[in-house]
Amino acid sequence: MHSEDAVAERPWGALFEGDRADGAIYRDPALFDAEMDRIFKQTWVWVAHESELPGPNTFKTGNVGTSPVLITRDKKGEVHVLLNRCRHRAASVCEKKKGKQSVFVCPYHGWSYDPDGSLRKVPHRWGYDENFDPADYPLFSLRVEQYAGMIFATFNADAPPLEEHLGAARKWMDLFMKQGGGFGVKVLGQHSFRFPGNWKIQLENTTDAYHFPIVHKTFLDSLDEETENVFDVLGQGGWVEDLGNGHSVMVMIPSLIDLEADLEAPIPDRFADLAAELAAEGHDDMTVRRLVRAVGGTGFNLNLFPNVACSMAFFRVLRPIDVETTEITHVAIGMSGGENVGPANRARIRLHEHFQGPMGFGTPDDAEGWERVQRGVRAGEGMPILVNRGVPAPEGTAEPGHDAGDVSSEVGMRAAYRMWKRMMEE
């Protein structure tokens, strides 16, 4: 249980210094409560992609930290993030994952709410006196802002504007969305799974190219030679760059930073059939090239502190459940559009399934590795977690003034932990 006193008294920020963290950061339940208060209730937390709310009166459910929320688009098109809790006696007002409806009726006593959270009607109104005004009891509403189609919410009225919080990460979000191939990006489906380990283990992993050739050897072995070369993530002169506010980018395949560049290059053999299928759908040569180049996603992972990443070809969303349990969702994205982009989206889905998800060629090994961290850290109280790896980034890569290191460096983890420390000390 949450204990205000314990949260207030402990010098949590001291658990990370420079390039090492105390193992307690993965294990202490009181620290977890403090993180939920000081990070997940204070900063911008990703809740949805705009395509998940495809029209008026659509919604999905989700979480901000440990708080269940409803993410809605009202009839005017405005997006709202509302606590999924009736103002009367707290019953959840919606248990569907997504859908379309113009009213949310609490199943317990029938209080009904509009998608913007307003309390529309209370049954048997006569049981409340004349001072009771439904306008006083809307669903609790969080602040909502969007950038590049990604919707974020915060409990904190004083948080800086989202765009300021994202800062240098915005450029990379814009680059990431180019994988819509000119059609825009939409969500195609998702995998979700839990692992018995702390949420920060996963936060670290999205900026960890070092593990890739080791943990994902069997994925690499399953690829044709050409693709295996593309996934030689340590050998292409990539880098990791601190983008401020805990965000970082890890560029593994520099040639796939800008998906609208180099469209004249020959189409790789492995995409020849796809290119033919797309041409048969009536796309002109340039559109075919743009779609084919976009189909495998970008060559970088953008880690956005604290809960989402734009990871090559999908969104990685983490949800802390408790100090030793984390839920991960891998949101598959593709080209917005109709059946004419169907071949490209089917190809993207198959690529997603190949690596991601509970039985993908990559994810189960990641999940096992993270669980092994949580198991291992029971030993060696006081021994540090090292995030000190890295040599300078190759010349002319990272923006001048940004902390950066080689692609295998732990710069992104240090960036995240510096933000973590700042927030835990505030």
Place this chain on the structure above:
Amino acid sequence: MSAVTLERPAVTLADLTAFVWAEADLLDRLAYKDWLKLWSADGLYIVPVERGVTDHANAVNVLYDDAEMREMRVKRLLSGFSMSSAPPARTVRTVSRFVETARSETSVDLRAAQVIVEYKYERHRVLAADVDYRIAISADGLKLARKVVTLINCDDPLHGIGYLL
């Protein structure tokens, strides 16, 4: 001379369940190379992430394996280099509650219940699933033409699974 019709003996439910149980036994024993031989060349092995989806090709699935993907998957699971599969969780599975849902000259569709108990790191997990089989009746015996494993919680968070369902 009178016409002689050579009738193939009808495949009984007992034949089909024996086939499915033999498959389950191969999977629990990690005899994946023998398991590959149970499949027809155009067979599809599918584990969906949503219930009620019929167009699996256009949906995100946990897995959507044709023959090539099955072979690569088996190679990966047996390679010794996948930490979730070397070793995988131990499994004990039962398949039962068989219902024949369709039959033609060349195949039989079955629906069944599967319960897998897995064990690793002092933790048991139960994976319950509805399984839809299409079993092809061919000259060289029964073959898996389609197997769709719909986990009871497929649309909620699962966990890393280092073996075959």
